[in-house]
Amino acid sequence: MSNPTLLKSSIGKKLLMSITGMFFVLFLLFHAAMNAVHIFSPEAYNEVCEFLGANWYALVGTSVIALGFIIHIAYGTILTIQNRKARGADRYDSEVRPASVEWASKNMFALGVIIFVGLILHLWMFWSKMQFAEIANIPLDAEIGASSYADGSSFIMYWFSKPWVVITYMVWLVAIWFHLTHGFWSMFQTMGLNNKTWMSRLRCLSDIIATIICVAFAAVIIAAFCMSL
Amino acid sequence: MEVQNLNLTLKVWRQKGPKEQGHFETYSLQNISPNSSFLEMMDVLNEQLINEGKEPVAFDHDCREGICGMCSMYINGEAHGPDDHVTTCQLHMRKFKDGDTITVEPWRSAGFPVIKDLIVDRSAFDKIMQAGGFVSVNTGGVPDGNAIPIPKPNADEAMDAASCIGCGACVATCKNGSAMLFVSAKVSQLALLPQGKVEAARRAKAMVAKMDELGFGNCTNTGACEAECPKGVSITNIARLNREFLCAKFVD
Ligand code: SF4
Ligand code: FES
Numbered sequence: 001m002s003n004p005t006l007l008k009s010s011i012g013k014k015l016l017m018s019i020t021g022m023f024f025v026l027f028l029l030f031h032a033a034m035n036a037v038h039i040f041s042p043e044a045y046n047e048v049c050e051f052l053g054a055n056w057y058a059l060v061g062t063s064v065i066a067l068g069f070i071i072h073i074a075y076g077t078i079l080t081i082q083n084r085k086a087r088g089a090d091r092y093d094s095e096v097r098p099a100s101v102e103w104a105s106k107n108m109f110a111l112g113v114i115i116f117v118g119l120i121l122h123l124w125m126f127w128s129k130m131q132f133a134e135i136a137n138i139p140l141d142a143e144i145g146a147s148s149y150a151d152g153s154s155f156i157m158y159w160f161s162k163p164w165v166v167i168t169y170m171v172w173l174v175a176i177w178f179h180l181t182h183g184f185w186s187m188f189q190t191m192g193l194n195n196k197t198w199m200s201r202l203r204c205l206s207d208i209i210a211t212i213i214c215v216a217f218a219a220v221i222i223a224a225f226c227m228s229l
Numbered sequence: 230m231e232v233q234n235l236n237l238t239l240k241v242w243r244q245k246g247p248k249e250q251g252h253f254e255t256y257s258l259q260n261i262s263p264n265s266s267f268l269e270m271m272d273v274l275n276e277q278l279i280n281e282g283k284e285p286v287a288f289d290h291d292c293r294e295g296i297c298g299m300c301s302m303y304i305n306g307e308a309h310g311p312d313d314h315v316t317t318c319q320l321h322m323r324k325f326k327d328g329d330t331i332t333v334e335p336w337r338s339a340g341f342p343v344i345k346d347l348i349v350d351r352s353a354f355d356k357i358m359q360a361g362g363f364v365s366v367n368t369g370g371v372p373d374g375n376a377i378p379i380p381k382p383n384a385d386e387a388m389d390a391a392s393c394i395g396c397g398a399c400v401a402t403c404k405n406g407s408a409m410l411f412v413s414a415k416v417s418q419l420a421l422l423p424q425g426k427v428e429a430a431r432r433a434k435a436m437v438a439k440m441d442e443l444g445f446g447n448c449t450n451t452g453a454c455e456a457e458c459p460k461g462v463s464i465t466n467i468a469r470l471n472r473e474f475l476c477a478k479f480v481d
Contacts, residue, residue: 005478006478008441009437009438009441009474009478010437010440010441010446010447010448011437011470011471011474011475012478013447014447014448014471015475079447079449082446082447083404083405083406083407083446083447083449085339085444085446086338086339086340086405086406086407086444086445086446086447087338087339087403087404087405087406087446088337088338088339088406089339090251090337090343091337092303092306092334092337093240093242093253093332093334094305094306094332094334095306096305096306096307097453098307098452098453098456098457099456100452100455100456101451101452101453101456102451102452105449105450105451105452106404106451106453108449182450185450186449186450188468189450189464189467189468189471190450190471191471191472191475192468192469192470192471192472192473192474192475192476193468193472194465194468195465195468195469196463196465199464199465
């Protein structure tokens with residue numbers, strides 16, 4: 001950043017949260033669109049996987065995403081710790097949540113933790129056995145029965161034939177949905193791109209984007225589960 | 230019309246001093262008029278305590294008409310109690326029912342330490358104001374108010390922001406102990422007007438820096454402040470503060 005004091009300020013740290021957050025929304029939209037291809041054509045989906053396999057531009061992309069996650073998580077944690085301190089040790093005996101306050105907005109950190117745990121599981125299930133296994137020269141997991149590291153369709157069919165995986169992913173998607181419904185409009189607010197007219201529009205758009213993303217992911221999982229029956 | 234007076238149980242936070250351990254004390258009050266204000270009810274309680282030879286409950290109040298912002302009380306889990314857009318002094322006892330138990334607590338936030346009972350130290354707000362919440366003027370003749378044309382929407386928004394009375398309900402309500410609604414109101418009321426525009430960038434940076442330095446939390450846009458603000462100050466002012474601050478920082 002051009003300005004060293006910016007990141008020391010509360011608003012500067014929040015700006016970083018919103019820039020990385022914005023980036024994830026775009027990534028999720030892309031990821032959801034790519035997965036949706038699987039419902040219609042597993043072959044086409046595998047071609048996309050091939051394209052995003054162990055080549056340098058896909059690896060650069062993966063590293064950028066990883067860096068974004070680290071920044072988002074690190075700053076989210078710093079801000080949360082500061083906020084708990086600012087709140088003080090004394091708690092109210094009784095507290096009412098005003099109707100206009102979204103539940104998600106008060107639980108972004110907890111939702112973030114659930115999303116993070118889900119992410120680790122997701123990376124282990126797919127990434128560590130696909131792109132990572134290929135660059136690290138780890139042999140293909142025989143149990144999954146994939147024909148190559150980029151045979152994403154086989155991975156999808158293998159994992160999502162298991163009910164526990166489907167249920168875990170649904171919980172994960174619900175957490176992501178809540179996180180996005182608050183996160184999306186919140187990043188515009190933090191960047192200062194909001195006013196009386198846009199407030200309700202952005203909030204509405206948040207719900208729409210979160211729903212599109214989560215429904216697309218869920219559809220792929222459910223379709224795969226049904227096909228496996 | 231016959232009005233039924235209220236018999237109430239009060240659960241009030243008592244704390245001898247800033248470093249002392251506080252606790253709740255329960256009192257029962259009879260025959261409170263539903264037409265009295267919450268502070269008048271507290272006065273009755275204190276009369277009763279004095280008559281019993283006990284220490285009255287210390288609480289802040291001054292104007293008793295919703296303009297000074299002193300009457301800080303967290304009533305039944307809400308800053309200034311159950312009514313919307315009112316201060317505690319404007320809260321009527323008819324908002325409660327006969328036989329109710331009412332919990333009264335001080336603002337609880339690290340930025341506002343308790344001084345005694347329900348009184349908290351809000352001087353942090355003064356420090357933020359001193360950092361930049363003003364317009365510097367040269368001495369001389371008073372300029373003609375109509376000499377500078379101001380668009381009506383700007384005048385309205387500036388006036389809405391200026392309605393902030395510095396009560397601190399926003400900080401008290403915020404789960405992050407953030408003072409952003411207060412600071413954004415103070416930055417907005419001046420940034421929207423030509424007279425305040427001149428120093429807008431410096432003001433936003435100085436007030437945010439002071440707010441951070443005093444340990445107020447980071448806003449996560451929950452909007453709880455706006456819901457509990459007695460003056461209905463909107464969180465769109467926070468968007469404006471973010472804009473002013475970030476633009477000022479990127480210009481540097
Ligand atoms: S913004 Fe509202 S709640 Fe906060 S200090 Fe001003 S009047 Fe009180
Ligand atoms: S006593 Fe002045 S606002 Fe309530």
